[in-house]
Amino acid sequence: TRPTVWVSQPLIDAAIAPLRDRVQLRTTDTVTAWSPQQIAAQLADVDGAIITLNERIGATQVADAAQLKVIANVGVGYNNLDVDALSAAGILASNTPDVLTETTADLGFALLMATARRITESERWLRDGQWGQWSFQTMLGADIHGSTLGVLGMGRIGQGIARRGAHGFGMKVLYHNRSRLPADTEAALGATHVDLDTLLAQSDHLLTVLPYTPASHHIIDAAALAKMKPSATLVNIARGGIVDELALADALANGRLAAAGLDVYEGEPNVRPELLALRNIALTPHIGSASLATRTAMVQMAVDNLLAGLGLDGSPSRMPSAINADAALAARAT
């Protein structure tokens, strides 16, 4: 009999369709906020699952999932998965890196520009009928070209942003990352490694692009914000928990930071009223990877991972982007 696979949300039909010949599919036509118990129930009788960042999966969700072999996460960040718990249960997990890098870097830059040049604020002002109040000083923003761009987290997306800043906009690019890039990569990107305090102090525009882990939780807190220039802008496209949102709202409200752009939030899909109340903030609903081509490629990559993980195409040890292959396969062997 064919393996059974749960697809947690409506994704991109054209990319899911090829699976229908290979597995027994359980899909949904409705965007669903699955409860932790519902996720456990869905996983209890399937061999594989394709899920999004909205589904949190830990030990409790897989406790009854006796036949579950693979969870393919459609997204690069996988802080929604308890990887250790999955490994211990012999369940392979995968994500979708690389295919979304440039699209997400584009969004980071778009949000940076919207923030620095007050694009969304200007549009609200125009729609509110305030143009009649125009003055020579209306909507004065900060320049992007020739300014200093700080990139916190220098993975693939961070490198895409650095390249855009250095080569497209003539920015001086500083970055901070736990591990330094090789000198030739730094030179090609036009980026200089600095410590975190220097990054905070010298950036005119700071973009956070680092994975969300216990170490990066609230790495931008009140103390970090206090080290930034009052004229600076901050853009977060990684995960909400990287920024202390209340400290950010306070800094924005009190002139200690010029503006911020957020694509991610601590309580998605809820956005704090303290943020919504601010004039000097550009807000988008986690659309970093949301181009049609890239979302399609992400689903295709999740399908490829799933098929390999189930041993239907290639082998479980050869998933295109496994997160925990060695640990999960070792746990199965014992």
Ligand code: GLV
């Ligand atoms: C989206 O945020 C992702 O991690 O792919």
Ligand code: GLV
């Ligand atoms: C994050 O994983 C990145 O690719 O930057």
